Amino acid sequence: MEQNIFELIISGFINSLSPYHIFLMAFGVTAGIIVGTLPGLTATMAVALLVPVTFIMEPASGLVMLGAIWCGAIYGGANAAILLNIPGTPSSIATTMDGYPMTKNGEADKALLTSLISSVIGGIIGVIILLTLFAPLAQVSLKFGKPEYFWLCIFGLTTISAMSTGNVVKGLLGGLFGLLLGTIGLDPIAGVPRFTFGYRPLVQGIQLVPALIGFFAFSQMLTLMERDEKYIARYKQTSSLLKSLLSEMLQKGKSVLLRSSILGTFIGMLPGAGGPVASIIAYNEAKRWDKNPEKYGKGAIEGLMASESSNNAVIGGALIPMMGLGIPGCPAAAVIMGGLLAHGIIPGSKLLVESGDVAYTFITSLIIANLIMLPVGYFMLKLVANILNVPLYFVAPVILVLSSIGAYALHNSMLDVFVMVIFGTIAYILSKAGIDPGPMALGMVLGPIAEDALGVSLVIAQAKGSILQTLFLRPVSLILIILSILSAFSPLILDYLKKKKIFESEVKRNDSSCC
Amino acid sequence: MRLGRKSILSASFLLIVLMILVTGCGQSNTPAPEKKSEVNYPERPINMIVPYDPGGGSDMLTRMLDKHAKEQFGNNFTFVYKPGAGGAIGASDIAKEKTDGYSIGTVNIPNYLLQSISGSGDFDVDSFDYICQTASDPQILITPKGSNYTTVEEFVQAAKENPKKLTVGVPGALGDGHVATLMLMEKAGIEVSIVPLKGGSDLLSAILGKHVDAGMANIGVVISEKDNFNILGVTFDRRHDFVPDVPTFKEKGYDVQSFVGRIYVAPKGLAPEVLQKLETGLKNIWDKKEYQDDMKNAKFSTDWKTGAEVKEFVTNYYTEAKELIEKYNK
Amino acid sequence: MTHRVVNIFLSVGMFVLCAVFLYQTNKLSYPSNVFPYILIIGIAILSLMVFLQNIFSKAEVIEKLEKINYKRVISIVAISFLYISSISAIGFYAVTSIYLMVMCVSLQSHETSIRMAMKIRNSFILTIIVVIIVYIVFNILLKVPTPRGFLI
CATH class of the missing domain: 3.40.190.10 (Periplasmic binding protein-like II)
Structure with a gap:
């Protein structure tokens, strides 16, 4: 059997290296980057848009193209996040936290290139893990029941204390506000509408993507336009950046890249969690393990690397339960699975026996697609960076129009466009009161997952007779609870330790000066 | 007629303002000329409203029908995706569409019925005309x-x-x-x-x-x-x-x-001839071997029901489900 | 306005929000009501903290907020609302062109070195280019639907 899999991998590589497939991948990556860069058009949408096209292709070719689009779109989201502080896809929320400050510091080139290289590395690590370990890992993902999901979300929410640099109370307030917005719509347990205030279209809830565009794009444009600044940031192209950047990344960020990619793959393989959760948690972990956590949020290259490598590693991760169990790990994987089914290929435990050649061509092509992304992305980032040289009075209105299209395109619904403008305005006002959009977005991302997980856990607890047993006393839950507590309080503890250290060193210095 | 031109201009301006006020953020449902001849139906592409995301099950099933739509209806369907609230948003939209036969859609038995019971969709069994069921x-x-x-x-x-x-x-x-x-x-x-x-x-x-x-x-x-x-x-x-x-x-x-029945519906009030044409056309596609093979490959099990059969089933199911939900969900 | 006033406004606003959601949550049954209750209690406690902190605060929080150009912000929000409300009635491309023109010209108001005619000309060129690119990218290449209205 081992021999067989090895042969499949080799033939997969050969298949995906055919000129036709290379062409499809180049096309897919380019289209993906464009869609990803545009605010509101998500990776899922990019893939869904092209599924009908693949119906007329060979199964392998169609999949190769879809995979390339997916990689491109997840990476593309970083461009808008870095240049404009607008996450192009929800997966790049964490990218804004250090990417945009870098642009403000005049390092847009460096930030864009860092995100490209990190994405490629993260993507490849994710696929390698998928290629080598998907059968056992798929079984591991099953160990995650709803109680574990709930604690994973709580763990994700503790990021708020790391995110809100100035005022933790306000950060938490923003996070809870986002969580509350996420409860509008259908009750996941009872199945009936609530918090709709009698307005029926709200049954679908406040959609994440339009709210995100509002939080970031609309409020960001308001802030910029109000300030009479002519440009978003100073920008000068830096020449021969690649070499120095590569050595800087290797020197500073080997462990960040590796850890974030593994985290991304792992979170990606938990169905329902996905890119936004992965990048936020990876960002938080990068900050926690760093010796100088205070540089994060001010343009730390490590933060950018963590976010971007983890969200591209999610692709490999999301395919693990799909290939192994027939359970897609995230919405984009679900769309790809739909494409597979349309070709009569059934993902799941029998995939390798029944259509191993197509499956391995698809998986190996993801590695090639990531490599192709390097030159394509490099060319495109040179193009998009020029937006910084356009005066703001031209950029801002165009961004607002693009945001409206993005909000509308999600569900073909004007309501979403209104949501974008209303929540953009709210976010602008709240930012004046010291509440940043970051925690709010985090709350909206995690809220629905957390609520569903808590509700289901409580139903099971009711049947089994013990909340303690169901929700708390499970090995993975306990680990996550401990991690959450550590994560929530570690900034405080570190702070305390640092003060103590400074104090001690000062005492020492005083001592030595005495002598 | 000099004056007339000016007044036409101002009148049309007023009309536009009025329309903005009246339609607000909703959709502009201009009243349709209903007197179109049913004999030549369909003369232009039919809008197919899918209340789910593209790439999902309903989309795939309908795409398989669409492969043969051109020979049956003269044109391919125009796909309109209206996802949200598990299909309730799109189903509401289908129910509100014009009844000229150029806007039909696909919904799933029994989900849209249950949405109507739970209050998440503003429609019920009688909001639709039933064309057929293709798979279950x-x-x-x-x-x-x-x-x-x-x-x-x-x-x-x-x-x-x-x-x-x-x-x-x-x-x-x-x-x-x-x-x-x-x-x-x-x-x-x-x-x-x-x-x-x-x-x-x-x-x-x-x-x-x-x-x-x-x-x-x-x-x-x-x-x-x-x-x-x-x-x-x-x-x-x-x-x-x-x-x-x-x-x-x-x-x-x-x-x-x-x-779960994959059914095709139109807003209530279609001309009987048009409804019949739609049912016959879809049945002809359903009977094709290529369509059956496609469905089999994608693990969908085909199960034909006529519009009348579908209507009878949903009416009975609706009553039973409503009683059960009221009994067990307090 | 000082930070103190803003913070007090914020906490009061959050209290109102809590009250509104609390009213609806009371109608839900277990276990659907657990999650909303947790959130409402959390927001209420945090708002109370902000409120008390600012009522009894010392000078540090009373410093002035940076100046906001209210007129500008309100007019941008108002124009944007007008824009999106008229899309479905009049038509996406028509309204978008007007919106882009109006926004570009008015945002240049502080650019005293550029003549009005130039401003209008540049904005016009930009509008045309953007509308064409949007049409090509969204409607032709990506086939993403743009909002539709009375005129295209």
Whole structure:
């Protein structure tokens, strides 16, 4: 059997290296980057848009193209996040936290290139893990029941204390506000509408993507336009950046890249969690393990690397339960699975026996697609960076129009466009009161997952007779609870330790000066 | 006529302002000229409203019909996706469309009926004209590998001994699996704890990970993993092709009949000739071997019902489901 | 306005929000009501903290907020609302062109070195280019639907 899999991998590589497939991948990556860069058009949408096209292709070719689009779109989201502080896809929320400050510091080139290289590395690590370990890992993902999901979300929410640099109370307030917005719509347990205030279209809830565009794009444009600044940031192209950047990344960020990619793959393989959760948690972990956590949020290259490598590693991760169990790990994987089914290929435990050649061509092509992304992305980032040289009075209105299209395109619904403008305005006002959009977005991302997980856990607890047993006393839950507590309080503890250290060193210095 | 021009201009300006005021943010539903001849129908492409995301099951099924739409209806369908609230948003939109036959859509039995009961959709059984059903997907009661319950008898027995202690996962609150479980509870006189999960994949992972005692799943969604769980019974009027050796609940003495039906509907009030043309056209496509093969490949089981049959089924189902939900959900 | 006033406004606003959601949550049954209750209690406690902190605060929080150009912000929000409300009635491309023109010209108001005619000309060129690119990218290449209205 081992021999067989090895042969499949080799033939997969050969298949995906055919000129036709290379062409499809180049096309897919380019289209993906464009869609990803545009605010509101998500990776899922990019893939869904092209599924009908693949119906007329060979199964392998169609999949190769879809995979390339997916990689491109997840990476593309970083461009808008870095240049404009607008996450192009929800997966790049964490990218804004250090990417945009870098642009403000005049390092847009460096930030864009860092995100490209990190994405490629993260993507490849994710696929390698998928290629080598998907059968056992798929079984591991099953160990995650709803109680574990709930604690994973709580763990994700503790990021708020790391995110809100100035005022933790306000950060938490923003996070809870986002969580509350996420409860509008259908009750996941009872199945009936609530918090709709009698307005029926709200049954679908406040959609994440339009709210995100509002939080970031609309409020960001308001802030910029109000300030009479002519440009978003100073920008000068830096020449021969690649070499120095590569050595800087290797020197500073080997462990960040590796850890974030593994985290991304792992979170990606938990169905329902996905890119936004992965990048936020990876960002938080990068900050926690760093010796100088205070540089994060001010343009730390490590933060950018963590976010971007983890969200591209999610692709490999999301395919693990799909290939192994027939359970897609995230919405984009679900769309790809739909494409597979349309070709009569059934993902799941029998995939390798029944259509191993197509499956391995698809998986190996993801590695090639990531490599192709390097030159394509490099060319495109040179193009998009020029937006910084356009005066703001031209950029801002165009961004607002693009945001409206993005909000509308999600569900073909004007309501979403209104949501974008209303929540953009709210976010602008709240930012004046010291509440940043970051925690709010985090709350909206995690809220629905957390609520569903808590509700289901409580139903099971009711049947089994013990909340303690169901929700708390499970090995993975306990680990996550401990991690959450550590994560929530570690900034405080570190702070305390640092003060103590400074104090001690000062005492020492005083001592030595005495002598 | 000099003056006239000016007044026309100002009148049209006023009209535009009025329209903005009247339509607001909603959709501009300009009243349609209804007197179009039904004889030449269809003269232009038909809008097909899919209340789900592109790439999903409903989209794929309809795309397979669309492959042959040109020869039947002169044009391919124009796909309009209206996802949101599990299909309730799109279904509301279909019900509000013009009744000229150029806007039809696909909904799933029984989900849109249940949305109407739960209050998440502002439509009911009578908001639609029914064209046909092309495929159906019954539920199966499954338990994880290694479970003590491998037959319907064992399951019912255990549930009787431990009322409300067994957890049964369903693919969504107030969805088809939920109601099928309620039907089983009613017919077998048992009570179980229903665990509403997020869709078929979520249910599958809960079963494979043994997080619930049993699950009421749609065959199509979980069939590829059928070696990794036990199948107890199927909620159909006959044994199902995918699992021919699994008994129906009816055989076991509990008449539980529930399935997801992929149906095509139009807003209420279509001209009978137009409705008939749509049904005939879709039936012609359905009969094609290529279509049947496509469906088989994608693991959809074809099951034709005429518009009249669909209407009769949904009317009965609606009454039964409403009673059950009111009884068990307080 | 000082930070103190803003913070007090914020906490009061959050209290109102809590009250509104609390009213609806009371109608829900277990276990659907657990999650909303947790959130409402959390927001209420945090708002109370902000409120008390600012009522009894010392000078540090009373410093002035940076100056906001209210007129500008309000007019941008108002124009944007007008824009999106008229899309479905009049038509996406028509309204978008007007919106882009109006926004570009008015945002240049502080650019005293550029003549009005130039401003209008540049904005016009930009509008045309953007509308054409949007049409090509969204409607032709990506086939993403743009909002539709009375005129295209």
